[in-house]
Amino acid sequence: QIPVMTTMEGKSSISERNHPLALGSGSGVMSDPVVHFMKKSDVVIALGTSLTKHPMVTTIPPGKIIIHNTNDPKDLYKSYDIDYPVLGDTKLVLEQLIESCRDYLSGKIIRNDVPEEIFEVRKQYLENWSKHLDSKDKPISPYRVISEFMKCIDPKDTIVTHDAGSPRYQIMPFYQSDTPRSYLGWGKSHQLGTGLGFAIGAKLASPDKFCVNFMGDAAFGMTGLDFETAVRTKLPITTIVLKNSTMAIETNHMKISHEKFKARDLDGDYADIARSLGGWSEVIDDPEDIASSLLRAKEKNQEGISVLLQFNTSKDQNFANMRPFG
Template sequence: MRAIDAIAEVLKREGVDFLSCFPSTPMMDAAAKAKLKPIVCRQERVGVGIADGYSRICNGQRIGVFAMQFGPGAENAFSGVATAYSDSVPVLLLPLGHASDRSGMKPYFSSVRSYDAVTKWVERINLPELVPEVMRRAFSLLKMGKPGPVMLEIPEDIVNKEVAPFDYQPVKAARAAGDPQDIEKAARILVNDKSPLIHAGQGVLYAEAWHELLELAELLQAPVMTTMMGKSAFPEDHPLSLGTGARVMTKPVYHFLNKANVVFGIGCSFSRHYFSVKIPPEKVIIHATNDAGDINKNYLADYPIIGDARLVLHQFIDAVKDLLGNSKRQADIAGEIKRVKEGWMAEWMPKLTSDEVPLNPYRVIWDLMHTIDPAQAMVTHDAGSPRDQLLPFYPATRPRSYIGWGKSHALGTGLGLAIGAKLAQPEKVSINIMGDAAFGMVGLDFETAVRNNIPIITIVLNNSTMAIEAPDEPLSQELYQSLDLSGNYAGLGREMGGYAERVETPAEIVPAIQRARRANMEEKRPALLEFITSEEITFSLF
């Protein structure tokens, strides 16, 4: 068999369902031969996003794959790969490479050299007989340890060389628990403290440890906040949920994070970042992560623990039960959360239920979450205002019902994620919410969903400007209107073959969402809803 067919065979044995791609790459025909459908995007960064969204929704149990040509194809994919890397997403990337006699020569683009900074591992397949070994190495890195994108460059002169018959067994993932002594010490701190807080990251999702997180929270009667990428790891309709903390946050997150003496970070990196919540000083920090590189990176960990989130949470549950014995923690934490949340929501209800025209984007979000059951949906934001408006208020009530992203926040990322999410769980409603600037970056890939019968819902919040940037560029906007944009995005969606509507009044919001859902269900058509909105830049900041 040819080397390229051997790669496709390994993908199939590893449970890969499809190949996200853009020509020209021999990987497309090899995948088709192996009965893996090639899904061709309109630009490479969206193709990476499709694979990325698929891997996230599958919690890395199944891996999204993207293939592209050498040179411009590999170059155009960079933004998507950078996003996957910064958000720690396991994606397999298969760029074609220049022939071996040009390897390392300038000005030929080298994926191995250029992608080293934004991949967990990048390797060039130098010999055809090494394909099984290199692929096994790649899937081992994808399935174990801290997640991240892995790239294998396939030189064009290796593609058609023969590979001897081989016996490839799918990689079995291994996990490690925490040191029992460390667990016991940290559990004692949690039990003895009156107001601990659990800070849950996306490691809980990848470990599929949401049941364990819920059990521990209830044992401790401890409030739980999630990070932007960890959103949906804890049900936000639970009495102990504080919601999400990022650049924007809920009032309960702000209140209890400041009140807490002990912060227990599980499955998180505690990275100090523009889109991560800041940990106040003088907190006792318990930090459990599967990556030693995260420990003490930005915050001193008083009780560091290295281990898989699910196994570590099991250990904490057992240790806390031993320490509590037959007693139960008595605290009106749920009541306090409810009071703080109700006061905060009362402040925001005028915007969430606003009848203003142009539409307030918060009204669109409010109507969406009361029209399509969040438990049956997978929603993702985009960069800028849609992220900051959606994140605090949209209730993620089931694991992976929300895709939070953005440590590398390229405009337009959400569209590819929504397509990939729908491929992973076709029975769910997949929705991406983007601004008009984001649509300008990647909007033509709505046609990718149309062409491949992937019925997503794309919501475009069109305020005809980049409002969130206005405070930073006031003079250029005043003199030259440099931030203003224009376009009829519903018209574009319709011309690309999707169902589309432009909505301008509050009374039209719910019926339009319902019609979009029917187009998804009855016609299997993607839907694009363009809402004409105000220049709203008030956010839930503290």
Template sequence: MNGIELIANILKSEGIEWVACYPSNPLIEALAKIDIKVIAFRHERGALMAADGFSRTNDRQKFGVFVMQSAAGAENSMGALAQANADNIPVLVLPGGYTLDRMSVAPNFWASKMYEPVSKYAETIFKVEEIPSIMRRAFHHLRNGRPAPVVVEMPADVCAAQVPTELENSYSFPKQFTSRPTNDAIDAAVAAIQQSKNLLIWSGSGVLMSQATKELQELAELLSAPVYTTMPGKSSFDERHDLSLGAGSTTTTLAAKEFLLKSDTILALGSSLTKTPYSQIIPPGKTIIQNTNNPDSINKDESVDVALVGDTKETITELIIKLKAIYGESKMYDDNVRQEISQYKADMKKEFDPFLNSEEEPISPYRVVKAINETLDLENSIITHDAGAPREQSVAFINATVPHSYIGWGKTTHLGFGLPLIIGAKIANPDKFCLNIMGDGAFGMSGMDFETATRQKIGITTIIYNNGGMATYPVGASNDFPVAREKSGVGVMTGNYANFARTFGGHGIEVTKISELAPALQKAQELNKEGITVIIDIQTSMVSKRGYRA
């Protein structure tokens, strides 16, 4: 057995069922020989993004794995790795490596060294005897502490070497461990909650990752506290609940905006509280209680009054126990909070109804959103957006129900991420209808992986807002580029994406009329069940209307 074969066997013992790849890497053949499915994508970036999507919906119970070649393959993967790292997604990345004598010679790309800033842990295999220990450390880091990418680089000569017989079955499976905040920290948080006059719960992706959505609902109902979810935390709290403020990206709902402004205390659960252009900013003057499993996130972007370092589910459970000792088992039902949230939702609906019910053709993107909310079984669907206008016209408007029914993403928001992401999500959830919404600009970044899904019979649906340009930079806006457009066509895009789908073996549906929206979504669901990949090419208008910002 050589080093590559040992790594393959370790992955098998870890329950890895499939691996995303872009050839070539000797591990690919070794995996196939032991019946681990290998899916070849059309670009390294897309392969890693699909592995990311698989991990996002598995909450550290299963992990996406990505394999690629050294040099150009490792270089091409950098952007997708940075995206996963920014969003705290645990994915295992296994680049091939140069032989040891060439690894540190310029300009050769030493992947594990170059990846250190955009991963949690990166290690090179220098001796074949180290493989069991290195892989144990890798899976330990995937399961424990801050969730993030882990890299193990496989130099060609080291991993081709023979493994000592006594090491062939020496791999030790690392367990998952959780920690909880100290009693003093919990007591401090409870005291701050008691003193608050207007408490708001800020729910991040850590609530999903720790599978704490039921505990979050119990806590919110115990306190009658409104719940705002970050974009990565969207679907951690059912948006049909009368305490839900909805989710936010650059913009958010009216209810979220108003409660973010008026709250005096924010209980942030499972959140790094990272300030990005694609998140709501916490207004000054708040008492902040922050829970995270990464101590480095405390006091990073916000001045934190109480730090609850530990697993989010464990933290919420401890808070509930302490608070019930004070308030009793019955819910602190506050109808005033619920009525206020309901009124804000009604006011927002009134403001956006002209867009959600627009009869204009080309079709308003908001009319598409309305069709999605009304046509799909949202509890049995997984929906994601792409970067730019589709994000801002989806996150605050499409209703998230059960965990991962909507995947919000992006601290750096890589254009084109939605398509490979939804492929990974579909592999993780084969019985769910998986829908990606993207613009024509985003499709240009990753559209060829539609062929990957078609070839592998991964039944996903992609809606493309075909508006002939980049709606993030609408004509006449402050970020428009009118001279560059006139002289060089910058921002102008054309194409028939339904024809593209047919060319690459999928099914293409063209939608030009509002009456065609619901039938198109229904047809896509039927086809996806048969493993047929679908593009719905919708002729849309550029609508500059967005949600709110605190």
């Protein structure tokens, strides 16, 4: 039994809610189960990934035996010394690996305690973060928004995407996707606002799904007026703006410019803008109103109306396990 983590782009390829071997996703941030088993493992099997080192990719700790499958020979040995390169289509390679293991092991399960270990590590992880996920603070914790979303929205009927910056770091380690392609993970190129277009595209491809993009102030500033495209083309999506009135993720990178010019400050009533573009919107200040607003948004989408929910949130810069392996 082998624990499974996904890359950012691979999130939702395995159910994070129901599969007992799922650890969650790894990117620039990651869940405790990912960190735990990346440290503990002696072998890493990388399937269908380039393993290119990048701030948005989990670094493999030193000392691991690496089996690397890719369909592009340029990926091999690019970022790591690979012990066992396997060039080919991932589905075919995986089927062959499983067949080989079945023959080699003769049906024996060497370890059967892995699911329980994953469960216990995840349980402690969520308990440690409960002060954020269940926060009653005002302004609202962005983690409370994500937590309420998972409680009241069925992931099987939903396609979710994040945006660059804080929303990506806040959602990736905690949102538990369920079915394939129910989460659109992206971000190595960092264009703020991309998630809005992805949500519209997802609705075009899957009109029966509840298509939701999470974004921050800066992302809305880049592409927010494209909300009108969803209205005009009758592709009803829900845009969730985690409004903290700042580029919080750039706090340590823009100290001088912010001190001189307030370069990180952002403000505006995005809900008013959405209404003026023909959509339906709400402003939420109380964490107790999160769930009901999400359910109303889903109902409006089912009526063919695009929705923007503006959650007035804190400038929370607590992130789960940011680049623990460099």
